[in-house]
Amino acid sequence: MLSDALPKKGDSPPTSRDVNSSHDYFQGTVPFFGQSLLADARRRLADQQAELVRALTSGDASPEGFDRRRIEATARSLARKRADAAARLWPELERTLGLAAYHLHFAAYAAANTLSEERATLSDARAFLDWLACRQPLPDELRLRAFVTDLSFKRSPAGLRRRRGLALRTAWLGQSGRLAIGIRVPIMGAIWMSVPCRRK
Numbered sequence: 001m002l003s004d005a006l007p008k009k010g011d012s013p014p015t016s017r018d019v020n021s022s023h024d025y026f027q028g029t030v031p032f033f034g035q036s037l038l039a040d041a042r043r044r045l046a047d048q049q050a051e052l053v054r055a056l057t058s059g060d061a062s063p064e065g066f067d068r069r070r071i072e073a074t075a076r077s078l079a080r081k082r083a084d085a086a087a088r089l090w091p092e093l094e095r096t097l098g099l100a101a102y103h104l105h106f107a108a109y110a111a112a113n114t115l116s117e118e119r120a121t122l123s124d125a126r127a128f129l130d131w132l133a134c135r136q137p138l139p140d141e142l143r144l145r146a147f148v149t150d151l152s153f154k155r156s157p158a159g160l161r162r163r164r165g166l167a168l169r170t171a172w173l174g175q176s177g178r179l180a181i182g183i184r185v186p187i188m189g190a191i192w193m194s195v196p197c198r199r200k
Contacts, residue, residue, distance in 0.1 A: 045186040079110035086125040093125070105132055116158070122149070123159030140173040144180060144194075147171035151182045151190040172197075 016199040068083050083106035087094045094102045109131045115124055129146045132138065138146070167184040173194065182192030 010102055024127055076107070079107050082106070082110055082115055082121075082124060085121045086128060089121050090125055092141045092145060093128075096141050105135075119159035122153070125152075126153075126160060137174070140175040140178075143173055146192070147180050147182065148192065151184045151192060 010085065049180060079102070083103050086106065087102070106128060113127060113131065119127075126146065126149055129138065129142060132142075133146075147169055149160075150155050150165055151167055154163050154167075155161075163184055165186060167190075169180075169182045169192075173179040176194075177196060177198060178194040179197035180192060180194045182190060184190040
């Protein structure tokens with residue numbers, strides 16, 4: 001009862017030890033509840049951010065409370081920026097595929113392949129060539145670009161990693177009827193050449 005907590009006649013006044021004990025109690029309990037609420041809010045925010053990233057990069061449904069049309073417009077803009085970055089790195093993408101066809105293909109690729117923070121533009125462009133090769137024959141210029149890249153880099157879940165050991169690669173250039181042969185030697189780097197070759 002409240003009366004039990006009130007000082008009674010004859011009781012000695014509270015000491016500094018009593019006051020400190022009360023202070024320590026509130027110091028321990030109030031921050032505990034505050035930290036719990038803060039942790040819940042951070043988890044909810046992290047979940048919303050993850051949903052938003054998936055909507056922007058993987059075509060998932062828009063998170064609750066976000067405008068779907070604006071999300072879709074932003075996703076298209078991000079895919080376009082990825083395509084532009086890859087084309088700046090490898091201009092032959094637009095040159096050999098054609099501007100409209102290249103961006104149409106890349107938009108379809110980007111919708112199914114998220115660009116992580118660890119994956120650089122080079123990895124994105126190389127993965128796009130793999131994706132495209134599964135759907136149509138690659139022009140010789142793009143096949144050669146993939147071949148030269150693979151001489152110096154190897155695949156990993158996070159993208160391309162520079163090779164450190166010996167590597168030997170070949171690529172058939174069907175349009176020109178030539179065989180590309182390349183080797184990478186530690187310290188010396190990569191060298192390659194193409195020779196006429198007729199397939200039986």
